Each structure stands twice: as C-alpha cells, then as structure tokens.
Amino acid sequence: xxDQVDFAIELKNISKSFGAVxxxxxxxxxVEKGTIHxxxxxxxxxxSTLMSILYGFYKADQGEIFVNGKLTQIHNSxxxxxxxxxxxxxxxxxxxxxxxxxxxxxxxxGGQMLAKGEGHxxxxxxxxxxxxxxxxxxxxxxxxxxxxxxQRVEILKALYRGAEIxxxxxxxxxxxxxxxxxxxxxxxxxxxxxxxxxMITHKxxxxxxxxxxxxxxxRGEIIADRVxxxxxxxxxxxxxxxxxxxxxxxxxxxxxKEKLLEIKGLEYVDEQGVKRIKxxxxxxxxxxxxxxAGVSGNGQSLMLEIIAGITKASKGEMLIKxxxxxxxxxxxxxxxxxxxxxxxxxxxxxxxxVLQFEEWENSILGYHNDPKYSxxxxxxxxxxxxxxxxxxxxxxxxxxxxxxxxxxxxGGNQQKIVIARExxxxxxxxxxxxxxxxxxxxxxxxxxxxxxxxxxxxKAVLLVSVELDEILxxxxxxxxxxxxxxxxxxxxxxxxxxDLGLLMAGIDSQQQDATNKGAQ
Amino acid sequence: MSDKATLPRWIDIGLLPLINLIFAISISAAxxxxxxxxxxxVAGILIYGAxxxxxxxxxxxxxxxxxxxxxxxxxxxxxxxxxxxxxEGQAYLGGLGAALVCLNFPNLHWAxxxxxxxxxxxxxxxxxxxxxxxxxxxxxxxxVITTIMFNLIAGSLMSYLLIYILSPEGTNQxxxxxxxxxxxxPKMHDMLSWFGIEFESSPLNMSFFLALLxxxxxxxxxxxxxxxxxxxxxxxxxxxxxxAGISSAKVIIxxxxxxxxxxxxxxxxxxxxxxxxxxxxFAGGFGFVGIAVALMGRNHPVGIVLASILFGILYQGGxxxxxxxxxxxxxxxVLIQGLIILFMGALEYMFKPVMLNVYHTLASGQxxxxxxxxx
Numbered sequence: 015x016x017d018q019v020d021f022a023i024e025l026k027n028i029s030k031s032f033g034a035v036x037x038x039x040x041x042x043x044x045v046e047k048g049t050i051h052x053x054x055x056x057x058x059x060x061x062s063t064l065m066s067i068l069y070g071f072y073k074a075d076q077g078e079i080f081v082n083g084k085l086t087q088i089h090n091s092x093x094x095x096x097x098x099x100x101x102x103x104x105x106x107x108x109x110x111x112x113x114x115x116x117x118x119x120x121x122x123x124g125g126q127m128l129a130k131g132e133g134h135x136x137x138x139x140x141x142x143x144x145x146x147x148x149x150x151x152x153x154x155x156x157x158x159x160x161x162x163x164x165q166r167v168e169i170l171k172a173l174y175r176g177a178e179i180x181x182x183x184x185x186x187x188x189x190x191x192x193x194x195x196x197x198x199x200x201x202x203x204x205x206x207x208x209x210x211x212x213m214i215t216h217k218x219x220x221x222x223x224x225x226x227x228x229x230x231x232x233r234g235e236i237i238a239d240r241v242x243x244x245x246x247x248x249x250x251x252x253x254x255x256x257x258x259x260x261x262x263x264x265x266x267x268x269x270x271k272e273k274l275l276e277i278k279g280l281e282y283v284d285e286q287g288v289k290r291i292k293x294x295x296x297x298x299x300x301x302x303x304x305x306x307a308g309v310s311g312n313g314q315s316l317m318l319e320i321i322a323g324i325t326k327a328s329k330g331e332m333l334i335k336x337x338x339x340x341x342x343x344x345x346x347x348x349x350x351x352x353x354x355x356x357x358x359x360x361x362x363x364x365x366x367x368v369l370q371f372e373e374w375e376n377s378i379l380g381y382h383n384d385p386k387y388s389x390x391x392x393x394x395x396x397x398x399x400x401x402x403x404x405x406x407x408x409x410x411x412x413x414x415x416x417x418x419x420x421x422x423x424x425g426g427n428q429q430k431i432v433i434a435r436e437x438x439x440x441x442x443x444x445x446x447x448x449x450x451x452x453x454x455x456x457x458x459x460x461x462x463x464x465x466x467x468x469x470x471x472x473k474a475v476l477l478v479s480v481e482l483d484e485i486l487x488x489x490x491x492x493x494x495x496x497x498x499x500x501x502x503x504x505x506x507x508x509x510x511x512x513d514l515g516l517l518m519a520g521i522d523s524q525q526q527d528a529t530n531k532g533a534q
Numbered sequence: 535m536s537d538k539a540t541l542p543r544w545i546d547i548g549l550l551p552l553i554n555l556i557f558a559i560s561i562s563a564a565x566x567x568x569x570x571x572x573x574x575x576v577a578g579i580l581i582y583g584a585x586x587x588x589x590x591x592x593x594x595x596x597x598x599x600x601x602x603x604x605x606x607x608x609x610x611x612x613x614x615x616x617x618x619x620x621x622e623g624q625a626y627l628g629g630l631g632a633a634l635v636c637l638n639f640p641n642l643h644w645a646x647x648x649x650x651x652x653x654x655x656x657x658x659x660x661x662x663x664x665x666x667x668x669x670x671x672x673x674x675x676x677x678v679i680t681t682i683m684f685n686l687i688a689g690s691l692m693s694y695l696l697i698y699i700l701s702p703e704g705t706n707q708x709x710x711x712x713x714x715x716x717x718x719x720p721k722m723h724d725m726l727s728w729f730g731i732e733f734e735s736s737p738l739n740m741s742f743f744l745a746l747l748x749x750x751x752x753x754x755x756x757x758x759x760x761x762x763x764x765x766x767x768x769x770x771x772x773x774x775x776x777x778a779g780i781s782s783a784k785v786i787i788x789x790x791x792x793x794x795x796x797x798x799x800x801x802x803x804x805x806x807x808x809x810x811x812x813x814x815x816f817a818g819g820f821g822f823v824g825i826a827v828a829l830m831g832r833n834h835p836v837g838i839v840l841a842s843i844l845f846g847i848l849y850q851g852g853x854x855x856x857x858x859x860x861x862x863x864x865x866x867x868v869l870i871q872g873l874i875i876l877f878m879g880a881l882e883y884m885f886k887p888v889m890l891n892v893y894h895t896l897a898s899g900q901x902x903x904x905x906x907x908x909x
C-alpha cells in the first residue's frame with residue numbers, strides 16, 4: 015500500500031451544541047501529516063468551536079479524535095499539549111509584563127528554581143530560532159515588542175512544549191502585510207521540518223497562497239474538502255457563502271432623493287495604532303437602503319458606531335441632513351439621536367438593551383429625556399408603560415408583558431424591542447446593524463418588512479450585516495468593506511452572492527475584468 | 535412550570551434572607567455555648583436591651599439613624615456601579631460642615647440655622663466624595679482605592695483641625711466648643727412630652743425622620759427620575775449608557791456627590807443633635823457598617839431601613855449584653871455582627887441551590903399529584 019497517507023489529525027463525527035445552537039454537526043476532517051491545512055468559513059460557521067474541541071477547551075457531545083492514527087481523549091489543553099497539539103489563539107495569551115523567555119517557559123518551568131529551566135529554555139530557543147527563522151529577543155518585555163513578534167512568541171511556546179501539530183486561529187488578522195509574509199515564511203519552514211499546521215481564516219487569498227488542502231465550513235458543517243491547487247477563490251467563496259435560497263422581501267424599486275447622511279475620508283486608528291478604517295466615503299439618500307457587507311471585523315461595525323456617536327473617529331467629516339457633525343472631537347450618541355438618527359446596534363445585549371431592566375424601561379433607552387416621558391426630572395411611568403404596550407402591540411412583541419425583565423424575552427423579541435423603539439422615534443435616518451442576528455425565521459421576515467417600510471416612507475437606511483442574503487434581499491445599493499476600505503460598490507440588483515463574496519475577500523472581479531479587457 | 539433557575543419573589547427576598555439570618559444566629563448561639571453561657575438567656579438580654587424598654591428602643595433607633603445615612607450612601611453609589619467605601623471620611627467631613635455653621639452663626643434662629651447645618655453636612659460630605667468621583671470619571675482611578683485613602687486623609691485632617699484650630703483655647707481635648715443652643719435638634723422624648731406622652735430620655739431625635747425622608751428621597755431619585763434612570767443604566771451596563779447618550783462622567787460625579795452628602799448627614803445625628811459639638815472620631819465605624827447595611831438591604835430603601843434597625847438592635851442590645859454578662863465582651867457583639875454580614879452578604883446565595891431543588895421538587899410533586907387526581 016504505497017498510497018497510504020498518514021493523518022496527523024482525524025476527526026470522526028464530531029458534534030457540539032450550545033443550548034439550541036448546533037455549532038458543529040457531524041464533522042469529519044482529515045489533516046495530512048506535514049501539510050498546511052486551511053479551514054475557511056464565515057463568522058459563526060463553527061471553525062473556532064471545532065478547533066477548541068481539538069485543543070480541549072470544549073468537550074464534544076459526540077465523536078472521536080485520532081491523533082497520528084491513535085484514538086485520543088483530549089479533556090483540557092494539557093492533554094492536547096501532551097498529544098503534541100499546540101494552539102496560537104487569535105487573541106494572544108501572553109503575560110504582557112513578562113519577558114519573552116519567561117512567557118515561553120510559563121507552565122513548563124522545569125522545577126521550582128527558575129534559573130535551571132531558563133538556562134535550558136534559552137538553549138532550546140536558540141535552536142528553534144536557528145531551525146525555523148523564528149528570531150526573537152528572549153529578554154525583551156512582551157508588551158514592548160510588535161504584534162508580529164508576540165505571535166512568534168506564541169508559536170515558540172507551542173514548539174517549546176513539543177508541538178508537532180500547530181493550530182493557528184486567524185493568524186493574520188492583526189498583522190501588517192510584511193509581518194504576514196514573514197509568518198508565512200516561518201510556516202513553510204515548519205512544514206518543511208515535518209510540522210503539521212491547521213490554519214483557520216476567512217481570507218481566501220491566504221488560503222490559496224499557503225495551504226495544501228482546504229476544508230470549507232458553513233453553519234456548523236464541513237461542506238467541502240478541496241486540494242488547494244485544484245480549486246479557486248471563486249469556488250471557495252461560493253461554498254463559504256452558500257447558495258441557499260434568498261429570503262424574498264417584497265419590495266418595489268427605490269426612489270432615492272436627497273443625501274441625508276454623508277461621510278468623507280473617515281479614518282479610525284485603534285489604541286494599538288492599527289488603522290482599522292482607512293479613508294471611507296459614502297452617502298445614504300432619503301428613500302434608499304444602503305447595505306454594507308463584509309466579513310465581520312473589516313471596519314463596518316466600527317463605522318456604524320462612529321456614525322452613531324458612540325466611538326470617536328480619528329479623521330473625517332460627517333454631514334447629517336447637510337449639517338456638519340464633528341465626529342473627531344466627538345459628539346455623544348444623544349446629540350446624534352437629537353438629529354433624528356435612530357440606531358439599532360449590532361449587539362443588543364451590550365448596547366441595545368439593559369437586560370436587567372423591565373421591558374418598559376428599555377422602551378425609552380436613549381429617549382428617556384424626551385419631554386413626553388417626564389415632568390421635569392420626574393418620570394411618568396404611566397405614559398411610558400402605555401407607549402411600551404402600544405409598541406408591543408404594533409410590533410408583535412411577545413409575551414405582551416411590559417413588566418417582564420428584558421432578559422426573559424427570546425432573542426427575536428429582544429431585537430423587536432430595540433427595533434420598535436428606534437422606529438417608533440420616527441427618525442429620518444435609521445442605522446441598523448445585524449438586524450436579524452440570532453433571530454428566528456418568523457421574526458426575520460417581520461424585521462425585514464419593517465426596514466423596507468422605513469425606506470418607502472422616505473427614510474435613509476444604512477444597513478450593516480454579515481449575512482449576504484440579508485444584504486442582497488434588502489439593500490438597494492451595496493458597499494463591501496474589506497480591511498478598512500471599501501473594496502467595491504454595486505447596485506444590488508446587478509450583483510450576486512459570488513461577486514460580493516469575492517469583494518468580501520478583497521477581490522474585485524469587475525475591475526479584474528476591466529483590466530483584462532484593457533490588456534487585450 | 536416556570537424557569538428552573540428562578541424562585542418566587544417571596545422566597546427570594548423573604549425566606550432566603552430569613553434562613554441566612556437564622557444560620558448566623560445559630561452559629562452565634564454555638565459560640566455563646568462554647569464560652570459557657572446560655573444562648574437563650576443571652577438572646578433574651580439582647581432583645582430586651584434593644585426593644586424591651588423605652589430607653590432601649592430610643593437607643594436602637596438612634597443607632598439605626600446612623601446606619602440609615604451611611605447605608606443609603608453606599609446604596610446610591612452602588613446603583614451607578616460604584617463602590618463608595620469612603621462613607622467614614624465623608625461623614626467625618628460632614629461634621630466639619632456642621633461645626634463651621636453652628637459655631638460661626640450662633641445667633642441665627644433655629645429655623646434657619648438647623649437647615650443650614652444640615653445642608654453644610656451634606657455639602658462637606660459631597661465635597662469629600664467629589665474628588666474621588668472626579669478622579670474616577672476623568673482619570674479612571676478606581677473609587678475603592680481613592681475613597682479608602684480619603685478616609686485616612688479625612689482622619690488626619692480632622693485630627694489636625696480639632697487639635698490645633700477648632701478646639702477652644704486653653705483646652706487640650708480634641709473637640710470643639712458646644713454648638714449654639716439654637717441649633718439643637720429636638721429629641722424624641724422632648725417632642726413626645728409636648729403631646730403629653732411620657733417617654734424615657736434617649737438620644738433619639740428628629741434626625742431619624744430626616745433619615746427616613748432620605749430613604750424615600752433615594753427611592754424617588756433612583757426609580758422615578760430621569761437622572762435615576764441614567765444612574766441605573768450606567769450601573770447595569772456602561773456600554774448601553776454610552777449607546778443611550780448618557781454621560782458616564784456626569785453620572786459618576788453626581789451620584790458620588792449624592793452618596794457623600796448622605797454619608798455627611800450622619801453628622802446631623804451625631805454632632806448637631808446628640809453631641810452638640812464636634813468630637814474626634816465621632817464617625818466611629820458607622821461608615822463601614824453602612825456597607826453591610828446596604829448589602830443586607832439589597833440596596834433598596836425598604837431593605838436598608840430594616841437592616842438599619844437590625845443593626846441598631848445589635849448595637850444597643852449588644853451594649854446592654856456586655857454590661858449584664860461580663861464574659862460576653864464587646865468583641866463578641868462584633869462577632870455576631872460579622873456572622874450576620876457574612877451570611878447575609880457574602881454567603882447570600884449559599885442556600886439558593888438547595889432552595890431551588892427543594893422548591894422545584896415540591897412544585898413538581900404537587901403538579902404530579904394534581905395530574906394523578908385528574909386521571
């Protein structure tokens with residue numbers, strides 16, 4: 015049997031549920047020894063859950079894990095390490111004020127006296143550096159070195175513990191392009207030396223560039239395994255996004271009028287000095303829905319928060335109904351709301367609701383200073399509750415009990431509480447983020463119709479969603495964001511999910527066509 | 535059937551605290567047994583000492599007044615997600631406010647000087663809370679650290695003032711002159727005697743009603759005003775507050791100042807009404823016990839009134855007990871208080887899982903039998 019392939023990892027029939035959500039469903043995965051295996055999928059497709067099971071963070075509800083052909087029980091990360099599996103998390107797990115050396119030996123100090131372990135570790139580090147080109151200064155303090163260096167420390171930690179199988183969760187998300195190149199060089203060298211690497215990512219270009227095999231996940235399942243050189247980004251994008259039937263929304267053509275919201279040259283630099291939004295211009299007209307698509311984390315959520323007055327921009331201008339708003343010095347969310355801008359935030363639990371409040375109290379969140387709800391400082395609970403009851407009736411929020419604690423409503427009804435409140439304020443501009451995240455099908459349709467009704471009433475709607483279906487069925491115009499930039503703009507009726515999927519990976523097929531034609 | 539993790543309200547806020555209290559008392563009883571006294575006799579003396587005669591009741595409510603002010607102070611801050619441990623220092627500074635008014639305007643009519651004195655205690659308490667509040671709001675310094683530090687600073691500052699500045703010349707005692715008689719706040723027994731009711735003399739005075747008024751005021755503030763809405767939003771979810779356009783800095787500063795003002799008003803009871811002068815270390819631990827009172831009262835005014843009275847009983851009954859049974863020292867009383875705080879506060883939910891089990895077993899047992907009857 016010469017074609018016998020050795021598998022470093024073999025997962026058989028792995029399933030995992032969190033409550034009612036099935037994060038992983040009957041997963042079969044084979045990873046060849048000494049290869050780089052990519053796992054792609056949209057956010058929430060179950061990639062990280064699967065890797066967490068492999069690394070012992072979660073226990074699978076069912077299924078078996080084989081490491082190097084041997085059935086292995088992995089209950090915690092210690093057992094994973096013992097089995098030769100190392101993991102580099104998306105968010106590094108380093109002690110920032112320790113040196114690199116101290117971080118590397120953390121948990122593997124080799125006895126009570128540090129000196130001995132450190133001496134050994136120093137030699138070992140020198141060897142690893144030589145073998146794989148993983149250069150670091152062992153005595154540097156972690157918080158002083160670059161993000162790319164910190165990631166190397168994470169890789170070194172795993173190798174120091176004897177990892178032969180390395181899992182990297184979105185390793186390039188925080189790196190600069192140059193650091194990405196360096197990382198890939200290291201990974202190739204590791205592969206050369208026989209290390210098996212599993213890389214989770216949603217960046218198709220990287221998959222094409224570095225992996226040998228790739229598995230695509232969607233909605234908790236692995237729906238395709240491909241040999242990388244036999245596939246292409248187009249196919250992977252289609253697989254990732256899925257060709258599921260669109261939820262049809264009954265909507266006529268848009269009648270866009272004047273610009274109600276305009277943004278010019280928007281930039282945002284985060285605390286680590288990383289540019290997260292790199293100069294975005296856009297506008298939304300009265301009577302249209304502008305959809306912003308993109309894999310989450312590409313700047314669109316931040317942009318929504320900046321427009322809503324929650325986060326300060328680093329640079330840029332904003333006009334609301336033609337009036338300039340200083341988004342750099344900062345306005346607060348109340349001032350934006352006073353300009354007839356309503357905001358359904360992406361995260362209803364963090365922002366849109368105070369879960370400990372009774373429903374009626376949440377029905378005025380952000381509008382508690384409205385004169386109709388109070389007499390001077392004293393609130394009028396009677397009026398507020400009556401309004402809350404009216405909204406519950408109008409938006410079919412169940413159960414119809416405004417005295418119920420908000421946490422006890424279902425996800426869909428919680429979202430309806432937020433949407434009811436924001437639409438009820440009769441805004442001119444509606445900002446709406448992930449309107450149907452964690453919402454059941456019935457409520458989705460209702461929410462979609464409400465959004466279209468707002469448009470038909472002549473409001474400007476800015477919709478941010480990671481659900482392509484949602485963007486395709488709701489928006490009149492679509493902008494795709496990738497890596498802090500707008501990677502493309504389309505009239506929604508003239509595009510499709512494949513085209514948008516590629517834009518989400520930063521590839522503009524229309525432009526490619528244009529340049530190809532130009533070349534001919 | 536309802537949610538598995540919830541209990542009916544009456545169990546949650548009635549039965550559970552009662553069980554905790556019974557446990558605290560049982561362990562206290564065991565300790566009493568160990569030192570060779572009869573727990574029932576001890577309990578009898580304690581309860582009689584606190585509630586058995588008029589003077590005892592007077593003292594109990596007088597202590598309760600102090601706990602009310604400091605307990606409310608902690609609770610108000612808590613609703614904004616702040617932990618004000620500086621009640622002690624804020625109360626102390628409140629005394630300075632009282633002294634400045636009462637010593638400098640001795641000839642004002644009582645109807646003017648008493649409100650002035652009350653406002654001064656609140657103002658100075660608020661002022662002492664303002665600095666940590668500002669540091670928290672603008673610089674992010676944690677209020678637990680800064681308010682603890684401010685207790686120490688208040689202690690040093692007041693010692694200095696009382697020894698070198700405020701004490702009358704020719705004395706070597708760290709206290710001020712007696713306040714003007716105009717600022718005397720009527721004692722309860724005096725007031726009752728105006729209506730021809732005889733009541734034994736005790737320090738209980740009108741401040742008790744001021745404290746009850748504050749408790750009601752706190753309820754209105756937190757649950758019935760726009761500002762209270764902002765406070766609770768900030769306390770539950772700072773990110774939701776930002777979303778709602780609520781200025782966290784404003785909420786933090788104003789809430790801490792209100793908290794400090796409430797703590798400062800302890801001086802109305804202690805200095806203006808009872809001692810009628812400013813005495814070194816008059817705040818004597820009431821500020822800290824306020825934390826336990828708020829905890830036990832679940833940061834709700836009604837709970838705080840009840841908890842204040844319970845602590846008043848322990849203080850007064852305990853004092854009588856130490857007097858009657860010398861083997862039971864003052865420390866023993868502190869131990870009992872400590873046990874109560876431990877069970878009501880830190881171990882608040884210790885019995886909840888058991889309760890959940892028992893309740894749901896009983897409830898399902900009941901529904902089973904009803905099904906059985908129906909079929």
